[in-house]
Amino acid sequence: MANPKSAYSVSTKKEKSDTHIIVVWVDNEAGVLARVVGLFSGRGYNIESLAVAEVDAKKNISRITIVTTGTPQVIDQIKLQLKKLVPVHKVADFKRNDKSVIFKEMALFKVVGNTNKIKKAINACKKYNAVILDKTKKSNVIQITALRREIDKMAKDLKKFGLVSISRTGAVAMTRGNKVFN
Amino acid sequence: MSKLYSGAEIVFKCLEDQDVEFIFGYPGGAVLPIYDELKNHSSIKHILVRHEQGAGHAAEGYARSSGKPGVVLVTSGPGATNVVTALTDAYMDSVPLVCISGQVPTHLIGTDAFQECDTTGITRPCTKHNWLVKDIKDLSKTLHEAFRVATTGRPGPVLIDIPKDIQFAKTNYSKPKIEKKLNGKKSNQFSQLEINELINLMNKSKKPIIYSGGGVINSGPGASEALRELVELTGFPITSTLQGLGAYPGDDNQFLGMLGMHGTYEANNAMHDCDLLINIGARFDDRITGKIDEFSPKSKKVHIDIDPSSINKIIKVDLALVGDVKEVINGINKTLKKKNIDLKKSNKEKISKWWEQIQKWRTKNSLNFKNSDTTIKPQHAVQRLYELTKNKDTFITTEVGQHQMWAAQHYKFNKPNRWMTSGGLGTMGYGLPAAVGVQIAHPKKLVIDIAGEASVLMTMQEMSTAVQYNLPIKIFILNNQYMGMVRQWQELLHEKNYSESYSEALPDFVKLAEAYGCKGIKADKPSELDEKINEMVQYDGPVIFDCHVDPNENCFPMIPSGKPHNQMILGPSEKNENKITGKGKALV
Numbered sequence: 001m002a003n004p005k006s007a008y009s010v011s012t013k014k015e016k017s018d019t020h021i022i023v024v025w026v027d028n029e030a031g032v033l034a035r036v037v038g039l040f041s042g043r044g045y046n047i048e049s050l051a052v053a054e055v056d057a058k059k060n061i062s063r064i065t066i067v068t069t070g071t072p073q074v075i076d077q078i079k080l081q082l083k084k085l086v087p088v089h090k091v092a093d094f095k096r097n098d099k100s101v102i103f104k105e106m107a108l109f110k111v112v113g114n115t116n117k118i119k120k121a122i123n124a125c126k127k128y129n130a131v132i133l134d135k136t137k138k139s140n141v142i143q144i145t146a147l148r149r150e151i152d153k154m155a156k157d158l159k160k161f162g163l164v165s166i167s168r169t170g171a172v173a174m175t176r177g178n179k180v181f182n
Numbered sequence: 183m184s185k186l187y188s189g190a191e192i193v194f195k196c197l198e199d200q201d202v203e204f205i206f207g208y209p210g211g212a213v214l215p216i217y218d219e220l221k222n223h224s225s226i227k228h229i230l231v232r233h234e235q236g237a238g239h240a241a242e243g244y245a246r247s248s249g250k251p252g253v254v255l256v257t258s259g260p261g262a263t264n265v266v267t268a269l270t271d272a273y274m275d276s277v278p279l280v281c282i283s284g285q286v287p288t289h290l291i292g293t294d295a296f297q298e299c300d301t302t303g304i305t306r307p308c309t310k311h312n313w314l315v316k317d318i319k320d321l322s323k324t325l326h327e328a329f330r331v332a333t334t335g336r337p338g339p340v341l342i343d344i345p346k347d348i349q350f351a352k353t354n355y356s357k358p359k360i361e362k363k364l365n366g367k368k369s370n371q372f373s374q375l376e377i378n379e380l381i382n383l384m385n386k387s388k389k390p391i392i393y394s395g396g397g398v399i400n401s402g403p404g405a406s407e408a409l410r411e412l413v414e415l416t417g418f419p420i421t422s423t424l425q426g427l428g429a430y431p432g433d434d435n436q437f438l439g440m441l442g443m444h445g446t447y448e449a450n451n452a453m454h455d456c457d458l459l460i461n462i463g464a465r466f467d468d469r470i471t472g473k474i475d476e477f478s479p480k481s482k483k484v485h486i487d488i489d490p491s492s493i494n495k496i497i498k499v500d501l502a503l504v505g506d507v508k509e510v511i512n513g514i515n516k517t518l519k520k521k522n523i524d525l526k527k528s529n530k531e532k533i534s535k536w537w538e539q540i541q542k543w544r545t546k547n548s549l550n551f552k553n554s555d556t557t558i559k560p561q562h563a564v565q566r567l568y569e570l571t572k573n574k575d576t577f578i579t580t581e582v583g584q585h586q587m588w589a590a591q592h593y594k595f596n597k598p599n600r601w602m603t604s605g606g607l608g609t610m611g612y613g614l615p616a617a618v619g620v621q622i623a624h625p626k627k628l629v630i631d632i633a634g635e636a637s638v639l640m641t642m643q644e645m646s647t648a649v650q651y652n653l654p655i656k657i658f659i660l661n662n663q664y665m666g667m668v669r670q671w672q673e674l675l676h677e678k679n680y681s682e683s684y685s686e687a688l689p690d691f692v693k694l695a696e697a698y699g700c701k702g703i704k705a706d707k708p709s710e711l712d713e714k715i716n717e718m719v720q721y722d723g724p725v726i727f728d729c730h731v732d733p734n735e736n737c738f739p740m741i742p743s744g745k746p747h748n749q750m751i752l753g754p755s756e757k758n759e760n761k762i763t764g765k766g767k768a769l770v
Binding site for chain 2: 008030031034035038042073076077080081083084085086
């Protein structure tokens with residue numbers, strides 16, 4: 001028979017996936033990150049990157065920024081499921097190509113080589129707010145803040161200038177202008 | 183200075199303030215201080231089960247039949263892991279449970295101590311929320327919060343893990359506070375505009391159907407009354423999910439029977455052909471929808487649910503009303519009456535053709551089966567049980583499998599909270615301990631577990647609990663010597679290769695009953711069935727009824743794998759044309 005036969009339906013409609021940045025405000029308590037991450041893994045959703053830290057010590061609130069990819073239906077489910085968690089206060093969702101939101105990631109590059117190569121590496125990083133955090137005769141640690149794809153590109157480009165180690169954060173996000181998400 | 187209480191005392195003070203009457207539990211090293219305190223609290227009765235899973239299911243039975251949260255008390259390690267099945271079951275079927283587990287002392291957490299396990303880690307995906315109480319000052323607040331989380335919004339299980347040193351530590355006690363922050367988790371988010379829009383859709387509809395679910399039961403008896411009024415006001419046909427049975431009277435003419443995989447022909451066809459589908463407190467489960475792409479293709483869909491994450495999860499709907507089912511239906515009824523829209527009259531003409539069509543489907547008599555004079559047919563057994571107990575306000579629990587579907591098809595419920603079955607998780611072994619919990623909540627009522635011989639053996643030890651507390655539960659086993667539903671699927675999908683689905687070496691259930699100190703009855707001829715059922719019902723004490731039924735009977739009608747609602751198999755003679763092959767086999 002041509003059709004698949006199962007009590008579990010196999011959907012034949014395929015929706016387009018989009019990358020979203022989901023921001024979650026949570027009580028900063030033990031296990032809260034496990035609850036959020038467990039929701040993703042338990043339901044088969046995907047996490048591209050994750051950034052989390054306390055943002056309000058008085059109210060004990062942490063802000064979690066998650067980059068994820070999914071169809072509109074999946075993204076809706078993620079938001080609604082997150083909102084059901086007891087320690088979650090609010091959930092915001094932005095598309096990655098949303099112009100009204102700033103997205104930033106930070107990366108540390110360790111470059112080892114002769115002065116010439118290091119110089120070239122620093123030059124290449126300049127347009128991404130490069131900061132030299134450590135300097136020796138044979139090495140440099142450069143910090144940049146940029147978009148994910150820019151960091152991806154730099155990671156590739158710096159190879160020829162002696163890049164030996166990369167450490168990078170997940171994305172963080174903030175809306176432009178005077179508006180605050182409520 | 184106010185009096186200081188130990189953690190164990192605080193546990194009981196909280197339970198008292200929450201009006202808890204019964205705890206289902208099993209003692210162990212890490213909860214001994216709580217058990218030691220039990221004697222000082224006469225308003226709370228502890229029911230000692232024989233396995234922690236039994237405690238969980240008994241608490242579920244108690245909760246579902248009484249509308250109050252069930253309370254479970256278990257020890258650390260194996261006590262906690264044994265209750266995981268019941269917690270998951272309660273989570274899937276939205277049953278309010280509060281589970282208190284003991285934990286090794288705080289200074290030993292993380293050292294692989296004796297009977298230590300990461301209880302909050304293990305139960306995180308199967309509870310609404312859980313807490314590890316590391317500071318005695320948080321204990322009373324946490325316990326009261328636990329009851330609030332379990333019983334508000336969409337109900338569900340919660341767990342509080344209390345280390346042994348916290349049970350000994352002392353502090354002040356604080357009474358439960360009236361609700362503070364909602365954290366954006368308000369239940370009722372629907373508006374009058376949405377109600378008006380729904381009524382507009384109802385007005386236009388020529389082929390409407392109401393599809394109600396367990397949410398109506400969870401919303402309390404008032405929701406069932408409101409639902410009955412709505413059906414009366416509109417004149418619409420209504421069908422129900424497995425969990426929703428009893429919200430609307432099963433013998434009423436507007437009721438089309440259960441829908442879904444083993445639902446009636448008329449209910450499933452009406453779902454497929456309707457132009458307006460009103461889902462009230464159900465969640466478009468995969469046993470209901472069949473093939474998603476062809477699910478009710480011509481209808482406008484309305485979804486009423488308290489849980490916003492249920493909306494558009496599986497089926498995209500045209501209108502969603504998020505709120506407590508009772509509030510929403512009452513809102514609809516009020517508006518209908520206020521606007522003086524008598525849908526029943528004005529719609530009569532419009533939907534009369536629809537009712538004619540439904541009558542045509544009804545003549546298929548899809549629950550029919552070929553009865554026998556020589557062997558007891560399982561459907562016949564359930565029908566006789568229904569006829570002989572229907573006037574007694576009977577409470578029915580079930581295990582999981584063919585017998586569960588036959589019970590749902592042939593036992594008709596007229597009131598909510600009378601039907602307790604494991605739907606979402608499908609837990610074999612649910613029914614017997616659940617019956618224990620139901621009987622605790624309703625000591626004078628008739629409580630029957632319609633069981634299969636394979637399922638019931640999974641939690642048989644709880645008969646001992648029933649005997650200890652003089653609980654006259656009746657275990658009505660439809661014994662076909664097979665894991666019947668497994669065998670049925672092997673017949674349909676795997677060329678009758680009955681791999682490991684035959685139960686060899688079954689116990690003699692009559693002797694087993696006697697060994698537990700209760701009554702055993704056996705029936706294997708249709709002629710003796712009525713008399714023996716009456717004997718069971720009249721016996722004042724727990725009974726195991728071993729009803730030997732036709733081992734080869736299959737559960738029909740059935741939506742075969744991967745088919746939409748309008749392609750049902752009605753009986754054994756039809757199944758060959760609908761043989762299931764290929765990819766589908768791998769998926770079930």
